[in-house]
Amino acid sequence: MTATSTVTGTPDKPPIAEPPKRRGGILSKIAQPYKQSHGIQRFMLVTGTLVSLLFIFMAIFAPLIAPFSFDTYQSDGVRFPTQGEPSDLNPWGTTVQGFDVMSRTIYGARTALEVVVLAVAFSLAIGVPLGLISGYVGGWVDRILVLIMDALFAFPYLLLAIVAAFLLTNTIDSGIVVTAIAITVVYVPQYFRVVRASTLSAREATYIEAARAMGARPRTIIGKYLFGNVIQSVPVIATLNAADAILTLAGLGFLGLGIQPDEAAEWGYDLQRAISDAGAGIWWTALFPGLGIVLAVTALTLVGEGLNDVLNPTLRRRRVKKPVISSSAVGPASAPEVESEVG
Amino acid sequence: MSAPVATKNLIEVRDLQVHFGLNTSFKSRLTGRGGASVKAVDGVSFDLAEGEVLGLVGESGSGKTTLGRALLGLVRPTAGSVKLRGEELVGQPERALRPKRRHLQMVFQDPHASLNPGMTLQTALAHPLQIHKLTSGNAETEAKVRETLELVGLYPTERFATSYPSDLSGGQKQRAAIARAIITGPDLVVADEPVSMLDMSVRAKILDLMIDLKHRIGLTYVYVTHDLASAKFFCDRVAIMYLGRIVEIGTVDEIFENPKHPYTQALIRAIPEPNPDKALPRDLPRGEIPDAARPPLGCAFHPRCPKAFDICGWESRDMRAILEQRWVEGGEDLYNAERPLVGDLEKLDEAGHDAFVPAGSGKDPGALLAMLEKIREEEPDEPLWKGVNAMNAEAHGVRIAFEPGIDPPLYDTDSSRAACLLYKPE
Ligand SMILES: Nc1ncnc2c1ncn2[C@@H]1O[C@H](COP(=O)(O)OP(=O)(O)O)[C@@H](O)[C@H]1O
Numbered sequence: 001m002t003a004t005s006t007v008t009g010t011p012d013k014p015p016i017a018e019p020p021k022r023r024g025g026i027l028s029k030i031a032q033p034y035k036q037s038h039g040i041q042r043f044m045l046v047t048g049t050l051v052s053l054l055f056i057f058m059a060i061f062a063p064l065i066a067p068f069s070f071d072t073y074q075s076d077g078v079r080f081p082t083q084g085e086p087s088d089l090n091p092w093g094t095t096v097q098g099f100d101v102m103s104r105t106i107y108g109a110r111t112a113l114e115v116v117v118l119a120v121a122f123s124l125a126i127g128v129p130l131g132l133i134s135g136y137v138g139g140w141v142d143r144i145l146v147l148i149m150d151a152l153f154a155f156p157y158l159l160l161a162i163v164a165a166f167l168l169t170n171t172i173d174s175g176i177v178v179t180a181i182a183i184t185v186v187y188v189p190q191y192f193r194v195v196r197a198s199t200l201s202a203r204e205a206t207y208i209e210a211a212r213a214m215g216a217r218p219r220t221i222i223g224k225y226l227f228g229n230v231i232q233s234v235p236v237i238a239t240l241n242a243a244d245a246i247l248t249l250a251g252l253g254f255l256g257l258g259i260q261p262d263e264a265a266e267w268g269y270d271l272q273r274a275i276s277d278a279g280a281g282i283w284w285t286a287l288f289p290g291l292g293i294v295l296a297v298t299a300l301t302l303v304g305e306g307l308n309d310v311l312n313p314t315l316r317r318r319r320v321k322k323p324v325i326s327s328s329a330v331g332p333a334s335a336p337e338v339e340s341e342v343g
Numbered sequence: 344m345s346a347p348v349a350t351k352n353l354i355e356v357r358d359l360q361v362h363f364g365l366n367t368s369f370k371s372r373l374t375g376r377g378g379a380s381v382k383a384v385d386g387v388s389f390d391l392a393e394g395e396v397l398g399l400v401g402e403s404g405s406g407k408t409t410l411g412r413a414l415l416g417l418v419r420p421t422a423g424s425v426k427l428r429g430e431e432l433v434g435q436p437e438r439a440l441r442p443k444r445r446h447l448q449m450v451f452q453d454p455h456a457s458l459n460p461g462m463t464l465q466t467a468l469a470h471p472l473q474i475h476k477l478t479s480g481n482a483e484t485e486a487k488v489r490e491t492l493e494l495v496g497l498y499p500t501e502r503f504a505t506s507y508p509s510d511l512s513g514g515q516k517q518r519a520a521i522a523r524a525i526i527t528g529p530d531l532v533v534a535d536e537p538v539s540m541l542d543m544s545v546r547a548k549i550l551d552l553m554i555d556l557k558h559r560i561g562l563t564y565v566y567v568t569h570d571l572a573s574a575k576f577f578c579d580r581v582a583i584m585y586l587g588r589i590v591e592i593g594t595v596d597e598i599f600e601n602p603k604h605p606y607t608q609a610l611i612r613a614i615p616e617p618n619p620d621k622a623l624p625r626d627l628p629r630g631e632i633p634d635a636a637r638p639p640l641g642c643a644f645h646p647r648c649p650k651a652f653d654i655c656g657w658e659s660r661d662m663r664a665i666l667e668q669r670w671v672e673g674g675e676d677l678y679n680a681e682r683p684l685v686g687d688l689e690k691l692d693e694a695g696h697d698a699f700v701p702a703g704s705g706k707d708p709g710a711l712l713a714m715l716e717k718i719r720e721e722e723p724d725e726p727l728w729k730g731v732n733a734m735n736a737e738a739h740g741v742r743i744a745f746e747p748g749i750d751p752p753l754y755d756t757d758s759s760r761a762a763c764l765l766y767k768p769e
């Protein structure tokens with residue numbers, strides 16, 4: 001009979017010499033991956049973050065930055081030319097409908113931000129609690145939720161978004177909200193899966209059993225003990241999904257679904273209107289909204305992948321268990337690992 | 344250790360069973376029933392007097408943790424009864440158990456995993472108080488937390504109250520876990536190997552703290568350990584567990600001065616002797632703990648028991664073990680000579696007192712029988728042979744009739760109670 005393992009650490013000396021480390025606030029948590037990363041990782045993270053911030057800045061201050069509004073087609077009573085070349089008045093030219101390309105591109109960032117923020121918020125609000133409940137409660141609740149989420153996940157994502165947008169267009173007025181919900185339907189299964197998986201492993205943690213042993217209700221256990229420890233896997237997928245959501249948004253706009261042309265400027269819609277221009281040598285109508293999509297998606301992907309690289313190796317390292325070597329001559333036989341069914 | 348002032352029984356456990364379904368087949372997975380099961384706790388009975396310390400001692404996998412969890416209702420017993428001051432706990436819904444949890448607490452084996460990494464000690468210790476509404480107002484809660492931290496030796500308390508588990512050493516974490524367990528003023532604390540993951544240097548301090556708390560706030564302990572030596576130091580009574588059963592139970596003096604069960608005797612001989620001159624040869628039971636899903640027939644300890652005799656439950660799987668053991672020890676020549684005579688050894692894995700040893704393909708069952716008889720002559724001390732009633736060559740192999748064994752209950756001896764047929768009354 002041997003001790004299972006001995007933890008080496010500082011010996012027990014009740015009055016600790018130095019005061020326990022203070023946990024920084026949310027800011028130092030955010031700064032942590034940037035401090036931990038180096039080399040190419042850091043470059044990816046920093047570049048992605050800077051470009052993303054630039055887009056967010058553009059989105060928030062669009063009315064101040066853009067020369068005109070997204071649906072302005074005249075200035076001082078003079079109509080803009082249609083498909084006009086870049087000029088002093090319209091630095092990036094005008095579209096086939098006579099709108100200012102620069103203004104529409106900048107306002108497009110605003111639309112993208114609105115939709116992405118809404119979609120991520122909705123997906124989190126639905127996916128995270130469902131994943132927590134499914135993972136913690138288990139049983140038939142879990143089976144049914146997994147079935148539904150797997151079915152959603154198996155659908156081609158754009159098709160799913162199209163169906164959702166199509167069904168919702170007549171019930172909800174705001175195209176932004178319709179699009180955000182359509183995108184939510186696509187991404188909820190991903191949050192659900194990730195949160196459920198980490199809940200399943202966290203559920204087995206001793207401190208969860210300790211919470212049960214002290215008489216906590218399941219709701220309290222999920223809220224006070226599981227949530228904080230499970231939520232850490234979410235920022236990475238949220239960022240990567242945000243990048244993906246911009247593509248889905250553009251896809252829907254390209255197909256003329258969701259956001260109406262008079263409601264907001266949308267890169268995908270503008271691209272679609274610019275298709276025929278390209279053949280005629282009119283490059284500016286497609287280039288700028290296209291660049292908007294590519295840059296925004298790239299920036300967010302860089303952030304997401306960068307975070308993934310920095311955060312996950314440490315996650316993995318923390319989860320590695322020491323292999324237990326049991327020799328039949330001296331040690332006890334290692335008990336068979338059996339999965340438990342907690343009803 | 345002085346005898347406890349036993350007034351009345353705090354806990355009464357009767358025939359407690361915890362079987363875990365293995366859900367091996369697809370169908371049983373789908374329906375959630377059927378399939379094999381691990382008998383983690385298999386018919387355990389004992390009483391626990393108020394103020395007593397009972398040690399549960401056994402090798403890893405013997406069901407100690409599961410028994411401790413079942414006492415608290417953290418795992419659902421499949422049968423049996425646990426009474427807290429006469430009140431039945433088994434079969435009660437979780438909702439009905441929750442208010443009772445303040446009386447029954449647990450200290451877990453791994454102090455590094457038993458505290459929520461995201462909570463300060465203040466929050467972690469305040470939570471049980473809030474759940475059971477034991478304090479009114481934040482000031483009182485905080486005062487109670489500080490008092491408890493002081494009680495477990497975590498001072499200056501204001502510093503520890505604001506620290507996170509990651510700021511603490513292993514021993515400090517276990518002190519915090521003990522604080523969380525005692526803050527609701529429980530009657531029973533199940534301590535599941537509370538020091539096995541700590542540095543040697545802090546083990547005694549934590550056990551001292553637990554003894555100190557017992558006297559100061561009147562606790563009853565179930566102390567789970569695989570370390571018989573620490574049980575001697577800490578407990579009033581000791582229950583030795585093997586494969587989900589209590590195989591011997593008695594006072595510390597009875598167990599250590601006059602162990603009755605061969606397993607207990609082996610465990611006591613295996614306690615390291617601090618003085619190397621006096622150290623006896625370490626005589627651990629041979630072999631490994633059997634699979635709890637398929638325990639041996641008869642006395643579950645018989646495959647490892649040096650004193651086993653005819654009625655201990657010899658069976659087909661023991662025959663396979665004996666043959667394999669012989670070939671491993673006898674070397675390649677012996678293996679090459681004997682192995683071909685025997686067919687598929689897995690035929691012996693079906694547990695039964697009527698064993699059929701198949702002959703190797705094209706081999707004469709008579710030769711196989713002769714080989715088995717030779718083994719029997721060469722190893723007359725092997726207790727398995729005492730249980731063999733007859734060996735006969737048949738068409739495709741040799742049939743061995745074993746003496747049907749008896750599964751021993753706890754028998755009274757002149758000191759402790761032991762589940763061993765040596766003490767079976769005539
Ligand atoms: N949740 C569970 N599901 C299935 N089997 C389990 C579970 N917990 C324990 N077991 C099994 O029950 C047996 C006893 O385990 P345990 O009580 O942990 O023993 P010990 O604490 O003495 O090492 C082991 O064979 C173990 O594999």
Ligand code: SF4
Nearest residue numbers: 642645648655763764
């Ligand atoms: S009954 Fe006693 S003698 Fe027989 S195997 Fe079990 S422990 Fe050994």
Ligand SMILES: [Mg+2]
Nearest residue numbers: 404407408409
């Ligand atoms: Mg254990």
